[in-house]
Amino acid sequence: MNQKLAIAVITGAVITLAPFSPQAAQPAASVASTATIAGVSVLQAEGIVQAVDRVAHTVTVKDSASGHATFNVSPDSTKLSELKVGDKVRVRMVRDVVITLSPRGAPNTHGQLAADVDPMTQNNVAAELVTIDQKNGVLALRGPKGTIFHIQANNTAQLAPLSPGMHVDLAYAPTATVSVSAAQ
Template sequence: MSQKPTIAAVIAGAVIALAPLSPQAAQPAASAASSAAIAGVSVLQAEGTVQAVDRVAHTVTVKDAASGQATFNVNPDTTKLAELKSGDKVRVRMVRDAVITLTPHASPNTMGQNAANADPVAQNNITAEVVSVDQKSGVLALRGPKGAVFHIQASNAAQVAQLSAGTHVDVVYAPTANVSVSAAQ
């Protein structure tokens, strides 16, 4: 991955990951499990500067170089909040489970239209296009509806054998994510 995501990219991922599952969002996940679903993990990382720390609520507000700012609910087991203070340079890491299924009906035009009409807060699943597949490691590079490329590590590398560049897939994210904040290296 040659580009570092901005805090805005992590925010978008957090909004999707932390949005409550609606009954409609849960249904594709259930049907995905019964068909040729590929279970995997999405990891998003970005660097920024701590703006505020709330040790009671377990939240950290981070601002990136592009002035994007977000507040993250962090896992107290993986983030030492007592060691963080305003002005610290940090890395935000968000890990969440995802399920990928083939999308026979999607086209590039449909993907863009669905993204334009979607409410990002209620959106727990997206349609994406496969950019590349690493058959050995099981890592998929996917392009989302707005053109951003993201990666998902398949739990079983053999499952990605059926995918190739240009294939359209649905990605359903877990309703929660594990977010940690650590000192930037």
């Protein structure tokens, strides 16, 4: 499976999270260091259906770079009876994530985190905040290999103590909600 399709493969499930409650007596840095932020990662990829297993609820898709991946699709979001080998499809993966400020995360000389892992193929990832869209609740993060990816925060008020350059740890849910539909 190529890296582009591998990045799209991993994303979505449910994580329960204690709400962030700042304490007025603590300075912002202290509050932020204990904050947890719930969010969601949504990734999409297009490809050609190679196989459909209606019993196992799986679809194998080949992307334009010849990468193959088999997806366990959500029965309630994909009508497998409508998919055929050769169909051009869009695969959409949704995966919940919890973000906490990292006590480590010193950047190396390339502006990347020292850990050498791909943020979309691991359940736990360290990243650096690049931009924070307070209005829409979208965080742009730089992963360990320099890849930029986005997380949609569930509660925009939780983003107030964050600023670009901060290092965070992301804990992804172990499962993804995957849907496959005809590409347009």
